[in-house]
Amino acid sequence: MTTRRALLVGAPTGLLAAQSAFAPSALAAAMGGSGSNVGALERMMVKTLAGELGDPTVARLLASHITEAGFRWDYPTFPARDADSVVAYSFGYRSATGKVDPDTGLSDGAETPEPGPVNTLLAQAAQAIAALRHVRVYAQWEIAQVLAEQHGMKDVVPIHPAKGPDGKTIYLSTDGVAKAVVAHAGSAQALGKVAVVGHRDHVKRCVLVSQANGMAAAAAREVPLPVQYDPQSAQPWTRRRDAYLLSDLIAQLSMTRNRVIAELSR
Structure with a gap:
């Protein structure tokens, strides 16, 4: 497993050649x-x-x-070379204060947040797919920033937090990101086969949410996804694995609950 030092400075080289212990x-x-x-x-x-x-x-x-x-924490995959587009979902971020509003997921200060080491690893995974096949990448801003600054990628559509009716910034949920991507593309069909990039413990739900929004989505089979956690993440639920898995479990059950209620409402 990657050491704490490796987490802070980035992933090992040869990303595509690496065997993911968490595939x-x-x-x-x-x-x-x-x-x-x-x-x-x-x-x-x-x-x-x-x-x-x-x-x-x-x-x-x-x-x-x-x-x-x-x-069941496995997820569907297809060959990276089959991808027509990439949708990359971020995982936490860093802020100078390290504090967030638990209801919005946003830091409480006016400082400019930073992507952090886990999103740097997610950007590497997105770049690895794009290196195999020229595709447009739709990425939450944390990943998009790294792709632009560290990888020099230009065909990237950044997904930023939304503005509410009161003018306040709203941090996008996984579903909010998926909806924003579809809106940017014009339709889910316009995205073609979507290679989903997400943290290893988040990616199953990323795929499910992408599919629920009409995308033909799965993860790229050859590209390992990070399982590391950042103890300095501004979002507490992304600092430690047990805390996040509880959060994801609740989110998955909430999706199931909503589906059951929708079926009863027809």
């Missing part, structure tokens, strides 16, 4: 098989919930939702 296949192997353990866990949850709720049907539904959100 989906490696993750499955580390768990001891092809998902059979997860299946056994889901069956145990069904049995336990059925006993607690007295309703086997609801138990199966809940166990399925919980298993998908909390115990």
Whole structure:
């Protein structure tokens, strides 16, 4: 795993040649098989919930939702050379104060925030795809800034925070970024096959949200994604892995809840 020093100065060279210890296949192997353990866990949850709720049907539904959100962290991929565009989602950032409004995700000062080391690694992943195939990159500003300043990339569409009706800045959620990308492109279809770049623990949801917004999205198979965390990130939920995974688990379950309610509202 990359050391703290490597995290602060950037990723190792030879990004495409590197074998990611956190690729989906490696993750499955580390768990001891092809998902059979997860299946056994889901069956145990069904049995336990059925006993607690007295309703086997609801138990199966809940166990399925919980298993998908909390115990399956792999994500779809395709060859990087098949990409028609790249959508890169940032992961935290740094600010001089190191403090953010928990409701907006924005720093509370007037200082100019910095991308930080994790977004530098995400920019390297986006650049690696673009080096294989000339594609337009849509990236949150933290990644777009690194692509422009460190990689000299010009065909990059930066996605900046939005302005609310009151003129205040609103930090975009993952869904907000996806919607902004589609608006810039004119349609999801105009993006073609989208290679999604995101932090290893965020990318599954990035792909799901991209797909929910109409994109033909998956991650680039050959490009490792960072799993490092920045303890100096301005956003506390991106400083440590357990804190972020809890946040992502809640976000995935919220997506499932919204889908279920939407189905009931038809």
